[in-house]
Structure formats: structure tokens, C-alpha cells
Amino acid sequence: MNDMTPVTTTLKDWETDQEVRWCPGCGDYAILKAVQRTMPQIGGDPANTVFISGIGCSSRFPYYMETYGFHTIHGRAPAVATGVKLANPDLDVWIITGDGDGLSIGGNHMMHLVRRNLDCQIMLFNNEIYGLTKGQYSPTSREGTTTPSTPFGSVDHPAEPCSFALGSGARFIARGFDVSKDLPDVLKAAHAHKGAAFIEIFQNCIVYNKDVFGEFTEKKNAATGQLWLNDGEPMLFDGGTKGLALNNDTLKLEVVDVADGDWQGAGVRVHDVKNRMMAQMLVEMPFGPFPKALGVLYDDPRETFESAVVEQMAEAAKGKTPNLQKLVSKGQTWTVTDPGPDL
Amino acid sequence: MATALKDQDNVASAERVVVRFAGDSGDGMQLTGGQFTLSSAMAGNDFATFPDFPAEIRAPQGTLFGVSAFQINFGSTAIDTAGDRPDVLVAMNPAALKTNVGSLREGGLIIADTGEFGKRNLDKAKYEVNPLEDGSLAPYDLLAFDISALTLEAVKPFGLGNKEALRCKNMWTLGLALWMFDRDRQPIVDWLNAKFAKKPDIAEANIAALNAGHAYGETAEISGPLKQHHVDPAPASPGLYRTVNGAEAVALGLVAGAQLAGLPMFFGGYPITPASAILHHLSRLKEFGVTTFQAEDEIAAICSAIGASYAGQLGVTSSSGPGIALKGEAMGLAIMTELPLVIVNSQRGGPSTGLPTKTEQSDLYQAVFGRNGDAPMPVVAARSPVDVFDCAIEAVRLAVQYMTPVMLLTDGYIANAAEPWKVPDMDDYKPFEVQFLEDVPEGGYLPYARDRKLARPWVKPGTPGLMHRIGGIEKAAGTGHIDYSPENHAQMTGIRAAKVMGVQDSIPDQDVTLGEPGGKLALVGWGSTYGPIHQAVRRMRRDGHDVSHIHLRHIWPMPANLGDLLKSYDKVIVPEMNTGQLKTLLRDQYLIDAQPLTKVTGQPFTIAELELAIQGAS
Ligand SMILES: Cc1ncc(C[n+]2csc(CCOP(=O)(O)OP(=O)(O)O)c2C)c(N)n1
Ligand code: SF4
Ligand SMILES: [Mg+2]
Numbered sequence: 001m002n003d004m005t006p007v008t009t010t011l012k013d014w015e016t017d018q019e020v021r022w023c024p025g026c027g028d029y030a031i032l033k034a035v036q037r038t039m040p041q042i043g044g045d046p047a048n049t050v051f052i053s054g055i056g057c058s059s060r061f062p063y064y065m066e067t068y069g070f071h072t073i074h075g076r077a078p079a080v081a082t083g084v085k086l087a088n089p090d091l092d093v094w095i096i097t098g099d100g101d102g103l104s105i106g107g108n109h110m111m112h113l114v115r116r117n118l119d120c121q122i123m124l125f126n127n128e129i130y131g132l133t134k135g136q137y138s139p140t141s142r143e144g145t146t147t148p149s150t151p152f153g154s155v156d157h158p159a160e161p162c163s164f165a166l167g168s169g170a171r172f173i174a175r176g177f178d179v180s181k182d183l184p185d186v187l188k189a190a191h192a193h194k195g196a197a198f199i200e201i202f203q204n205c206i207v208y209n210k211d212v213f214g215e216f217t218e219k220k221n222a223a224t225g226q227l228w229l230n231d232g233e234p235m236l237f238d239g240g241t242k243g244l245a246l247n248n249d250t251l252k253l254e255v256v257d258v259a260d261g262d263w264q265g266a267g268v269r270v271h272d273v274k275n276r277m278m279a280q281m282l283v284e285m286p287f288g289p290f291p292k293a294l295g296v297l298y299d300d301p302r303e304t305f306e307s308a309v310v311e312q313m314a315e316a317a318k319g320k321t322p323n324l325q326k327l328v329s330k331g332q333t334w335t336v337t338d339p340g341p342d343l
Numbered sequence: 344m345a346t347a348l349k350d351q352d353n354v355a356s357a358e359r360v361v362v363r364f365a366g367d368s369g370d371g372m373q374l375t376g377g378q379f380t381l382s383s384a385m386a387g388n389d390f391a392t393f394p395d396f397p398a399e400i401r402a403p404q405g406t407l408f409g410v411s412a413f414q415i416n417f418g419s420t421a422i423d424t425a426g427d428r429p430d431v432l433v434a435m436n437p438a439a440l441k442t443n444v445g446s447l448r449e450g451g452l453i454i455a456d457t458g459e460f461g462k463r464n465l466d467k468a469k470y471e472v473n474p475l476e477d478g479s480l481a482p483y484d485l486l487a488f489d490i491s492a493l494t495l496e497a498v499k500p501f502g503l504g505n506k507e508a509l510r511c512k513n514m515w516t517l518g519l520a521l522w523m524f525d526r527d528r529q530p531i532v533d534w535l536n537a538k539f540a541k542k543p544d545i546a547e548a549n550i551a552a553l554n555a556g557h558a559y560g561e562t563a564e565i566s567g568p569l570k571q572h573h574v575d576p577a578p579a580s581p582g583l584y585r586t587v588n589g590a591e592a593v594a595l596g597l598v599a600g601a602q603l604a605g606l607p608m609f610f611g612g613y614p615i616t617p618a619s620a621i622l623h624h625l626s627r628l629k630e631f632g633v634t635t636f637q638a639e640d641e642i643a644a645i646c647s648a649i650g651a652s653y654a655g656q657l658g659v660t661s662s663s664g665p666g667i668a669l670k671g672e673a674m675g676l677a678i679m680t681e682l683p684l685v686i687v688n689s690q691r692g693g694p695s696t697g698l699p700t701k702t703e704q705s706d707l708y709q710a711v712f713g714r715n716g717d718a719p720m721p722v723v724a725a726r727s728p729v730d731v732f733d734c735a736i737e738a739v740r741l742a743v744q745y746m747t748p749v750m751l752l753t754d755g756y757i758a759n760a761a762e763p764w765k766v767p768d769m770d771d772y773k774p775f776e777v778q779f780l781e782d783v784p785e786g787g788y789l790p791y792a793r794d795r796k797l798a799r800p801w802v803k804p805g806t807p808g809l810m811h812r813i814g815g816i817e818k819a820a821g822t823g824h825i826d827y828s829p830e831n832h833a834q835m836t837g838i839r840a841a842k843v844m845g846v847q848d849s850i851p852d853q854d855v856t857l858g859e860p861g862g863k864l865a866l867v868g869w870g871s872t873y874g875p876i877h878q879a880v881r882r883m884r885r886d887g888h889d890v891s892h893i894h895l896r897h898i899w900p901m902p903a904n905l906g907d908l909l910k911s912y913d914k915v916i917v918p919e920m921n922t923g924q925l926k927t928l929l930r931d932q933y934l935i936d937a938q939p940l941t942k943v944t945g946q947p948f949t950i951a952e953l954e955l956a957i958q959g960a961s
Contacts, residue, residue, distance in 0.1 A: 047808065052650075063812050063825065068810050070653060073672055079638065079644075079646035080649055080650035083654065086609065086647070088655065088805060112638075312629075322602075322631045324631075328599070328732075331587075334384060336576075336581050336582060
């Protein structure tokens, strides 16, 4: 988020004249609409907004936003974004990346951007697959995923994106999914956070990894599969009949039944977005025994990278006038007055 | 040198002298050399230096690979190289003697510290008998005495521990050298006081050692080789002078370039020898609107610089070979998105990690061709520490005027070597202020519209009404929309090449550095081989040889007249510290029979090597 003056726009103002070229039914369409719907709600200014992406299906995104946009190279969007934001901290910077782009080839940049806390929104489209290169497994693919490059199933353990971000020092972690009606609210919260806001968006690649998130995204599974978190509210799901409690002996989360709405009685905890330990537990809950934690999991701002850089520059430059002639004349000098012989 | 060191007068005068200080990495030879350089500058001598240090930070004491040396050539006439063969070798231990005595000229003077020539150190240097005693140094003059003991004696009043006291040895030696060359001690005293402002006893001890070394020369009853020499000031045009090394000159040139362009500068870097010093220099210049960013790797360094250029600053990144290799893909992005960017390559020996602390010019192919796709980029190469200042300004100018990344080549030798520099008058430099596009032009805005230089407009994000998208995918001419069509790609490839070739219109014709257009033989060089080539050609011309020196600054594109110029010589030789890269380029561009003269030892050419080549060819 940057401190900008709100501008009045409509969804249409954020659409480009470019033909959108994702596969029909791809989850990316829904995410694009959610973003275009969010921008007027946050008072965004198209001229002051920059979408920066790497390479992948997801990274085509900037072409479809009527803003400034930079489709860079595979994995490097965080690095480009760092230069953009340091050069002009007033810009509202959004990074679009994929599970391969952001966690495989670009994992290093992602870690450092999050660690430095550059003020921007990072939307990681997690489809647990390399879409653009036609379906190889990715760092988030579950063990045993069968793809052209893993015909006998993948054998390596997947990365957990939010856990990776937290481990890198993230101060904002959220989750949503492509067709969720609540995605704009998640994006708004991310935008309101000053600093690096990491958003994992589960995205359905209907061609190469169809419906892998169906167990919690599909309507019929929503109640039991989704735990939407709201700051200051009890962590309830399944129509309020279940909740999360902390077992004081094992220091582990457990699902408890809630009878007659008495969540307090059942020991259900209240979500505190500033509780880092809890955020860690929420992102690592295994799906199945537990629901998928969604919404804003962690939000505890601290000083951003670009503001620290700007501040230090101002401090170091205080009282100094930039005089080029003086600069080149510095150091140990001597003056030649007599040109000497044979010039 | 014109006068033998053994002169009968009290103070002999010499035209030029080459001194090499060599010792253990912990002996402070680079500091000694640096301060001796400063005193040469103060004495008005022209000079060139060559710091030659090991790749290991703290190599085991006394070992052959732990030797650190600093060579300076100073004189009363123009000096272009650090000198082929030292006249004086200061050897602080057996290893330093062993690794350096081979290059000492016959009859040269060795000053050795006998205090370090014990059994242990002799063993480490693989000497079976003490060379100071076995007569093996007979071809030279030898002055061996116990510098260690003399230093300990001199600093005794300050109560330092043995180790700390011995650290002052280099200042003792410097004091002796200052006496030998009739130099003023005061600038060094001032420097020591400033350097150890917080530890006055250390400053005092070092000054005492310096004075003791000086007094030793003055009073010691040494008959034989030790004599005082005076080197007159070199003729120089009147004005203010300072010393500068290449790394600092790059930094200053980049800042100057950004100021002339009217832009704040963003520098993305990742530490690597010998490029790091540029980052260090720039990180102190915040008042000039310079943001420095130590990125997580070289890829992030260049990508952040590209991001900054996109946002309207001058993006700059710098590295040496291995890091430049990592930046390759991103350079292509800057070419495709047509954003200004300066990439500085301080070349070192390769491939891979290669010779990190030694010099080479083997990244020319990489600079001109080293990217995927047809990816042309202007390449500018500096010839000396002083020259790199103007080259950096030129690189910035090309980058912003042509909306293109530009590669600036220097090397390890230029980065570390110091020269006297007549401080430029910045009013002599013409500004080339950048005009951002801020309003929709008549007829509508096209992100890939072209001006006369074929450059596209530079629009800063944040500008109302000019939102657009760019990226590495092929762009449609004009609109900049994604366009893979065969005709468009052919057209855009042509435009990118023509734009870079068009740089020829704004660079001067190639001149003949020394000699005349046409004749029997031309030596064509680029980069830091300038000094030895120039001196060799000068001497051979004096001896009546028909030979000229041509030195390229613009490697790509090359000046428009270069082909005709080269064809006006019967023979063209290309001396390079690689296996013949410019030679290949010249053959390819002009179908001439350019002959390679190559050296890949990690050491600069000597003048003698080049003289030999000229002799052989004419
Ligand atoms: C340097 C480089 N290596 C490899 C590729 C090929 N490549 C393009 S996208 C991609 C993976 C994309 O996966 P992901 O980031 O998950 O994006 P998705 O397509 O799934 O949205 C790969 C390997 C490339 N473009 N550049
Ligand atoms: S391959 Fe998958 S991720 Fe890519 S556009 Fe098609 S459905 Fe979407
Ligand atoms: Mg993916």
C-alpha cells in the first residue's frame, strides 16, 4: 500500500483492450476479475499502479490491467519490483507470480523481498503445476504428482508457500482462491498493509492440474473445508459447529465440536492477526484432519525497506550540497603551476 | 632508467624508476605502495602502479602464494605502464624474494629484511640455502639488513606488543624508500595521524618507524649500493591534479553522467572482485541522488537496476565475468524493453572463477555477443584509470539517448591501478538532459514509436494517460503489443540492430593514437593494453620503425571509418590479454588479415614483448 489520494474509477477503467489468452475455464480469469473489482474499491489510480510479473500463465496478468505493467523474466519480478519501488516509493506495486516463478526459479528473490519488507502486494497464483510449460510438477505439487517429467509420480516434498514467506520474515500472510467471492476482501486487506503483503491464491489449472483444490473450494466442501479467519473473531467453521482450539499439553491445534454456539466453552481460540506463532500453526495444519485456513492469517506491520532507504539517504545527504566539481576534486591533490620543459 | 642507480654523486638524478614492494599479505605492502604513490604524486612525477595481490584473504604467513606486491613506475617523463622490470625490489621475506626476483632487471637493487630470513621462512619459500648468503644474487646489488630488529628498536618507547611493533616494518621500509628518492615525509605523517586518530600511540609508533627508516638511509655508513636519487617532476599542463584509480573513476564518471543526464541514479550490485570497489565508492554519494542496493545476487542486481530505469532513474549495475554471465538474460530484457541501463564489467581472468585478482580482457565476446537471440548492445572500453571517467559518461549518454543497455568494459588492472589525474573542469562537459514523455503526443501515444535515433519514448509510471505494458515477449512495432508474427519479429530484430548501429552517428571517427594513417604496420588495441602498446610504438618509431598505434574506445559499434583506416596498413597486429577476441571481430567486420598477439598469464603486457612483436613484423 502507498499513501495515495483515492481516485474514483469503475471496473471498466481497469480493463485493457487486449484479448485475454488463458485457457477457457482457467482460474486466472476469476482472479483478474477480482482484482479489477478490488481496484475501484481501494480508490486505486491506474496511472500510479504498476503490475510486475515474471513468466508463466499467471504472469501474463499485467497485459490485462489498464495500468503500468512490466512482464519481466522468469522468477525475477521481485527484483524488478524492488528497483521500481526504490526509484519511486509513491507507486502502488503489485507482483504477480506463480508457484514455479515465485518459489522455484525466483525463490531467492522472493525470500529477500519479503525479508526486506518492500511495500508491495505479492499475489502468488498457486496451481501446484507449471502451466505455461505444459504441466510439469512444481515445488508445490503434492508427493506422487504424475506429470510428463514425473511419469512415476513426484518423490520430493512440496513447499508450503505461506510457511516459506513466514520463515523469510513476512509481516502479512493471506490466502484466498480464484473463484472465492471473498478474494477482493483479502486483496483489500493486503493493500491496506504497509509492507510486503504475501497472498497465496489457490488457482485451478483446469488443463494440467484440474480441481486439485476442489476438496475445499467446491461449494459442497466449503463448510467443512474452509476456515475463514477474521481478526478478533473465533476460529469457527462448518456453520459454527466446529472450531480450532489449542491443546495446552501438546501445544498443538485441534478441531473441537461446538455445541449450541458455545465456542468459548469448547475452548475455541479467537484469531489474533498479530500472533506469529499461531499463523505458523495455521498455515501448517494438514488438510483433511483440519480445514484450509483462509483469509488474513497474519498482519503485523513494521518499517518498510524503501522508507528506511529513503530515510537514510536523506539523513546522509543532510547539509551536503551535491557539487560535482568538488566531488572530482576530492582527495589528495597538488597543483602544477610550472608546465616544465618540452610541452 | 636513464641513470644507473649506482651513481657517484651524492644525489643521483634519474628519469624513471620502477620500484616493487613485495612481502607477506600481512606485511602491508599495498599500503606502503599506495603511500609511496602519493608521495610520487606530491613530488610531481608521472607514474603508473600495479597492485598484484593474492586471491586468498589471509594466506598462511611466509608462503609463496601469500606474497603481495605493489609495483610503481615513476618518472620525469610521461609514464604509461607500471614498468616491465623493476629497478628496485624490496623483499620483506624469502617468499617475496623468490616470487619477484625473476622480474628484477640485471644490476637492480634488492633490499631484504634479514630478520625474516630464518630457517622456517626459508623452508616455506622452498629455499634450501639462504639466497642472501649463497651468492645466487650476484647479478644484482644486494642490501640486506635486519629491518625487523631496527623497527622493534625504533618503536620500543611505545610499549607495543611484539606483533604490533613488527607491523610498523612497512613504515620503516617506506621511510627508507622516501629517503632513497628524496621525498617529503610530511604527507605520510599527516596520513598516519588521520588514519590512527583514535589510536594515537599506534600513529606515533608508525611515525617513529617511518622516521627511523629515513634516518637509516641518511646516516648509516653504507657504502655500496644505497644511494639517494632524485626524480624531477614530469612536465604536465598547469592545473589541479589528484590521484585516481579505475574503480573510483568509474564511480565518479557514473555520477557525472547521471548529473549530465539530469537523472537520479540507481546502482544495483553484488560483491565480486575486482568490481566491489565501485559499489563501495557509490554508496557514500547519497547527496548526489545515488541509491545503492546490495542485491541478493547478480541477477537481482541487474533486474533491480532495470526496474529503476523503468521507473525513471538511471539504472546501473556492475560485476565481473561470473556475475556478468548471470546477468545475461536480464540484459536481453533491457534490450527488448529498450530501457537505458549501464552494465560495468571489471574483467578478470576466466573462465568460471578463474583468476579473481588477476587481469585479463577475455570478456569481449561476452560483451558483444554473449546473450541469447540477436541482442545487440553498445560496448565501450576504457584504456586507463583516468580514461574510464570519460568512458562512463559516454556509456550513460548512449544509454539514455538510444534507450539501450550499454556495456562498459574495464579490467582488474584498471580498477586497482592509480594514475595522476588532471581534475576535469565539469563545465567542459555538455549536458544531455533526458526528456521524459509526459503528455499524449499528437496522433496518439505509441510505446514503441521511434525518434530519429530510433529510440522509443521513456515514460515514467505515475504519468497520467500514458499507461502501457512492456515485457520480454516480442513487441509489435509501434504499439508494443505482444506480436509473434514472423514479419514483425524480422522487422523488430532489424530495428534493434539498426538502432545500435546508429550509435556510429554520434561517436567520433577512429583516430590514430600515435603515428599516421596508413603505413606498414598498425598495432590495434583496446582497454588496458594502452600503456604498453603506446610505449612500445613510441620507442620503435624513435628507432625508425614504420608503426602506428590505434586504440579503440568503441568496441560496438566500431567507428564508421575503422575498416578503411585498418586497410590502409600493410599489416595489422592486435595485442590482447585473451586468445584473440578483438582480432576475430576485426576479421569478421572488415575481412582483414588481423594478426593476434596474445597473453593470458594474468599479467599485463610488457613493453619489451610488444617491441619484439613489432620487430618481428617490420
Ligand atoms: C529462464 C527460464 N527458464 C525456464 C523458462 C520456462 N518456463 C516458463 S514459465 C515456467 C514455469 C511456470 O510455472 P508457474 O510459475 O507455476 O506459472 P503458471 O504457468 O503455472 O502460472 C517455466 C519453467 C523460462 N521462461 N525462462
Ligand atoms: S495451462 Fe492452466 S494455468 Fe495456464 S492458462 Fe491454461 S488452465 Fe490456466
Ligand atoms: Mg503454476
